[in-house]
Amino acid sequence: MTELDFNWMAGGPQGSGVDAAANIFGRACAYGGLYVYGRREYHSNIKGLHSYFHLRVSTHEVLANVNDVDLLAAFDAETIVRHLGEVVPGGGIIVDKDQLNTNISAIPTLPLELKSTLRRYLESRGLSDRLGDLLEDAKKREINIFQVPYMDLLKQIATKLGIDKLSKIMRTINVLTLGISFGLIDYEIELVEKAIKAFFREKPKIIEMNILAMSLAYEYAKENFSEDFKFKIKSLPVREERILLSGNQAVAIGKVLGGCRFQTYYPITPAADESEYIESHEILKSKIPGENAGVVVLQTEDEISAINMASGAALTGVRASTSTSGPGFSLMVEGLSWAGNNEVPVVITYYQRGAPSTGLPTRHGQDDLRFAIHAGHGEFPRIVLASGDIRECFYDAIAAFNYAERFQLPVIHLIDKALANSFQTFPMFEIKDIKIQRGNILNEEDLRGIEYKRFAFTEGGISPRVFLGTKGGIHWYTGDEHNEFGHISEEADNRTKMMEKRMSKLETIDREISINEKINFFGNEDADNIVVSWGSPKGAIIEALNKLTSEGFNLSFLQVRMVHPIPIQHIKEILQKAERIIDVEMNYSGQLGGIIREKTGISMDFQILKYNGRPMTSTEVYNAIKLVLQGRAPKRQVLNYGS
Amino acid sequence: MALSWTDFKTDVFIDWCPGCGNYGILTALQMTLAELGLEPHRVVLVSGIGCSGKLPHFVKAYGVHTLHGRVLPFAQGIKIANPSLEVIAIGGDGDGLGIGAGHFVNAGRRNVDITYLIHNNGVYGLTKGQASPTLKLNLKVKSIPKPNLNEGMNPIILAIAAGYTFVARAYAYDTKHLKEILKQAIRHKGLALVDILQPCPTYNDINTKEWYAGLDRIDPKTGKPMSRLYKLEEIDYDPTVHNPDEELDKKIAAIEKAKEWGDKIPIGIFYKNELVPAFHERIAKRMPFYLSSPPAKQIIHDSNNSPAIYIDEFLEELKMT
Numbered sequence: 001m002t003e004l005d006f007n008w009m010a011g012g013p014q015g016s017g018v019d020a021a022a023n024i025f026g027r028a029c030a031y032g033g034l035y036v037y038g039r040r041e042y043h044s045n046i047k048g049l050h051s052y053f054h055l056r057v058s059t060h061e062v063l064a065n066v067n068d069v070d071l072l073a074a075f076d077a078e079t080i081v082r083h084l085g086e087v088v089p090g091g092g093i094i095v096d097k098d099q100l101n102t103n104i105s106a107i108p109t110l111p112l113e114l115k116s117t118l119r120r121y122l123e124s125r126g127l128s129d130r131l132g133d134l135l136e137d138a139k140k141r142e143i144n145i146f147q148v149p150y151m152d153l154l155k156q157i158a159t160k161l162g163i164d165k166l167s168k169i170m171r172t173i174n175v176l177t178l179g180i181s182f183g184l185i186d187y188e189i190e191l192v193e194k195a196i197k198a199f200f201r202e203k204p205k206i207i208e209m210n211i212l213a214m215s216l217a218y219e220y221a222k223e224n225f226s227e228d229f230k231f232k233i234k235s236l237p238v239r240e241e242r243i244l245l246s247g248n249q250a251v252a253i254g255k256v257l258g259g260c261r262f263q264t265y266y267p268i269t270p271a272a273d274e275s276e277y278i279e280s281h282e283i284l285k286s287k288i289p290g291e292n293a294g295v296v297v298l299q300t301e302d303e304i305s306a307i308n309m310a311s312g313a314a315l316t317g318v319r320a321s322t323s324t325s326g327p328g329f330s331l332m333v334e335g336l337s338w339a340g341n342n343e344v345p346v347v348i349t350y351y352q353r354g355a356p357s358t359g360l361p362t363r364h365g366q367d368d369l370r371f372a373i374h375a376g377h378g379e380f381p382r383i384v385l386a387s388g389d390i391r392e393c394f395y396d397a398i399a400a401f402n403y404a405e406r407f408q409l410p411v412i413h414l415i416d417k418a419l420a421n422s423f424q425t426f427p428m429f430e431i432k433d434i435k436i437q438r439g440n441i442l443n444e445e446d447l448r449g450i451e452y453k454r455f456a457f458t459e460g461g462i463s464p465r466v467f468l469g470t471k472g473g474i475h476w477y478t479g480d481e482h483n484e485f486g487h488i489s490e491e492a493d494n495r496t497k498m499m500e501k502r503m504s505k506l507e508t509i510d511r512e513i514s515i516n517e518k519i520n521f522f523g524n525e526d527a528d529n530i531v532v533s534w535g536s537p538k539g540a541i542i543e544a545l546n547k548l549t550s551e552g553f554n555l556s557f558l559q560v561r562m563v564h565p566i567p568i569q570h571i572k573e574i575l576q577k578a579e580r581i582i583d584v585e586m587n588y589s590g591q592l593g594g595i596i597r598e599k600t601g602i603s604m605d606f607q608i609l610k611y612n613g614r615p616m617t618s619t620e621v622y623n624a625i626k627l628v629l630q631g632r633a634p635k636r637q638v639l640n641y642g643s
Numbered sequence: 644m645a646l647s648w649t650d651f652k653t654d655v656f657i658d659w660c661p662g663c664g665n666y667g668i669l670t671a672l673q674m675t676l677a678e679l680g681l682e683p684h685r686v687v688l689v690s691g692i693g694c695s696g697k698l699p700h701f702v703k704a705y706g707v708h709t710l711h712g713r714v715l716p717f718a719q720g721i722k723i724a725n726p727s728l729e730v731i732a733i734g735g736d737g738d739g740l741g742i743g744a745g746h747f748v749n750a751g752r753r754n755v756d757i758t759y760l761i762h763n764n765g766v767y768g769l770t771k772g773q774a775s776p777t778l779k780l781n782l783k784v785k786s787i788p789k790p791n792l793n794e795g796m797n798p799i800i801l802a803i804a805a806g807y808t809f810v811a812r813a814y815a816y817d818t819k820h821l822k823e824i825l826k827q828a829i830r831h832k833g834l835a836l837v838d839i840l841q842p843c844p845t846y847n848d849i850n851t852k853e854w855y856a857g858l859d860r861i862d863p864k865t866g867k868p869m870s871r872l873y874k875l876e877e878i879d880y881d882p883t884v885h886n887p888d889e890e891l892d893k894k895i896a897a898i899e900k901a902k903e904w905g906d907k908i909p910i911g912i913f914y915k916n917e918l919v920p921a922f923h924e925r926i927a928k929r930m931p932f933y934l935s936s937p938p939a940k941q942i943i944h945d946s947n948n949s950p951a952i953y954i955d956e957f958l959e960e961l962k963m964t
Contacts, residue, residue, distance in 0.1 A: 259943030312720025
């Protein structure tokens with residue numbers, strides 16, 4: 001069987017169903033035993049501005065996007081104008097016949113800076129302002145243009161369903177493009193129908209209409225264009241159980257499985273979807289006879305309230321967390337410091353996005369590594385975990401609570417927009433080995449006959465914990481420096497001992513958490529060239545690594561998952577052996593590289609950075625690393641793919 | 644065995660200034676807890692920052708001394724996670740109405756069954772007497788260099804507007820009356836505010852104990868001072884909403900009463916409405932087992948430390964087979 005690697009993109013104005021189309025496309029492919037990876041891009045806008053979904057389908061597991069688009073399903077003219085350059089020779093564009101006469105310069109939603117670039121491009125090619133001309137020109141690059149009479153198809157649907165107004169079914173344009181797409185690639189229509197049914201399962205009334213629209217378009221494509229397009233896709237038998245999910249969903253499911261029963265949030269992109277997803281599943285199914293399970297999800301008045309409510313809840317013994325993004329985390333900082341000082345096991349899921357300030361609210365970035373590590377006045381221990389893919393998001397969400405309770409400290413689970421909003425197929429989670437580790441907790445019986453001190457000095461810094469409300473365990477918390485009972489103390493000796501007690505947990509963590517939970521290492525241990533990274537570039541790096549290795553390059557990849565406290569001794573040992581260290585990060589300064597240098601004295605020899613708001617593709621990571629390996633790269637390469 | 648207020652004492656030195664109104668509040672609170680028969684381990688006192696913020700350290704009950712302005716988020720988080728706890732929030736007027744004003748207002752929307760005590764003295768005591776949100780316009784207490792440029796806000800009116808379902812005012816030196824108000828506030832189902840007029844002998848030289856007592860107003864007939872404070876329960880005033888139709892009228896009456904200041908300052912219960920569902924009732928409507936299995940009481944792992952729930956329902960939607 002030949003390896004399939006097909007890249008489909010759907011684009012249109014926000015509110016026109018791009019997301020729905022992509023979800024159905026992804027599902028239909030996944031139902032057929034194919035692997036998919038899909039990235040969602042959208043503006044900070046409700047309706048009208050451009051959004052798109054870049055979806056990759058393959059017979060092998062796919063971990064990231066590539067630069068290519070093989071088939072562009074355009075709902076509007078803007079999608080073509082923006083993404084034409086990404087379509088490969090031999091690829092295709094699905095366009096509404098009625099839009100060929102659109103004047104490009106008259107597209108109202110195109111930003112001025114893009115319009116002037118386009119004008120220069122059209123002039124250089126000697127083209128008019130008409131979309132049709134641009135597409136004619138594309139044919140010279142061997143791109144197939146599939147003109148579809150959307151209006152005629154809509155009229156046919158209206159007649160079949162006895163609908164008097166076309167406006168009632170305009171929303172099915174997205175499904176028409178799906179039908180055309182699947183007709184072109186000659187994929188099994190039953191699987192598409194199955195995907196439509198699953199996607200609209202909560203709106204049974206519109207299933208029929210959408211299936212009709214899709215099949216009409218499917219037949220249209222088969223009749224009119226089927227020979228013109230070289231990409232054909234067939235389903236495969238599925239040998240294992242697989243799931244298709246986003247990072248938001250993976251975190252949510254990990255949290256509840258990991259025992260989270262209290263979640264707070266204030267609406268913010270791209271974190272809020274996680275909380276809403278949990279709330280929609282707030283009643284859980286307990287395994288234990290006679291027990292109930294449910295999560296309370298609270299939307300608070302701001303992020304200050306979100307962190308502090310979660311901390312308060314955590315003191316009662318519940319596993320509590322909050323989810324936010326950069327601007328929200330900025331507001332949480334004082335609360336984080338309180339939680340650090342009071343050794344509160346609270347989990348903060350931190351979805352990074354383009355920053356500073358409001359930055360790129362719906363776009364990707366890894367700008368906040370140092371912020372997550374250093375946020376809060378004063379010095380206190382915390383753990384910062386960075387997931388590299390959607391699968392890790394799930395397991396790390398569970399680990400975050402285990403660490404928080406075992407070591408009694410705030411844990412920041414650092415993910416990002418690329419993980420939050422992308423979806424990917426995975427083999428079903430392995431659940432049977434998951435353990436809940438609650439750390440040292442005393443109950444009423446344990447407390448009998450002892451004088452309890454919440455912050456008792458201990459070897460390793462961890463004092464037995466008692467939940468609020470436990471008989472015999474009365475104690476106090478305060479943001480002030482405190483004595484072992486939790487009462488305010490400004491005594492010099494106590495202060496020194498308390499600081500040392502808290503901070504010694506960092507060494508305890510170094511000792512007690514195995515290195516396997518802190519880093520991932522891919523490739524040959526003795527490779528001369530080592531890529532260092534953290535978070536979501538992982539997928540693109542692994543794909544690049546595999547390709548470069550198969551080409552004979554000697555390369556390995558160190559992924560740091562526990563970025564704080566960073567397992568520095570281990571990292572040092574790995575990096576010392578390397579000839580060339582290549583730092584790959586989605587920020588301006590190479591923050592992880594800086595931290596490693598600060599702690600080891602080892603500098604990153606090369607930087608591959610990106611901060612345009614769009615995740616790294618494996619194509620560009622491959623190209624950039626290859627330049628380094630060929631000795632042709634500058635010390636700092638800045639990637640810029642993506643629109 | 645019956646509890647005594649001394650059961651709620653700790654051996655922590657109380658570092659408030661001599662003559663501080665907080666002593667009266669502390670004693671009244673300890674007496675209240677004892678008289679209500681609340682076992683110390685079931686009580687959680689949550690406080691903000693400032694002189695009042697230290698109060699939990701002087702009470703033998705669970706104490707959570709939090710951040711400036713954030714007492715309500717912590718208190719609500721504790722109560723919602725474990726509704727069997729008796730949660731009492733404590734903070735100053737600067738804490739709750741200045742830096743914490745957003746939480747003050749939004750707490751009213753939830754109506755969580757907690758009690759909130761505001762120690763209202765018109766100044767930021769612990770930072771040496773700056774004007775607080777309740778200090779009236781143009782007043783100059785001795786600790787500020789120039790008269791106050793901001794209008795003072797009225798916590799009673801704000802609480803009623805925000806949706807608090809029990810709104811009362813008391814006076815720190817009338818501990819007996821304060822204790823009775825506190826008892827009712829704690830027993831009230833829903834969010835209860837007690838605005839406690841608390842003279843600050845060190846920085847507020849206007850609203851002093853003597854001023855409240857009316858030592859400057861001698862009744863010519865009796866030759867005795869005429870107190871500025873009077874009790875709502877001693878006049879013809881019913882603060883309780885008995886049926887939903889009365890709500891608006893009762894709120895308006897309460898606001899009118901709350902506008903009184905100067906020579907006639909009402910204390911007592913301004914407004915009380917138990918017809919509004921409390922937050923735990925709202926959650927229980929969606930999650931029927933909430934009160935018997937609240938978040939803090941749920942068992943999250945089995946005897947092998949494996950997670951205690953099935954996630955099939957999540958996975959069913961995501962399975963690609």
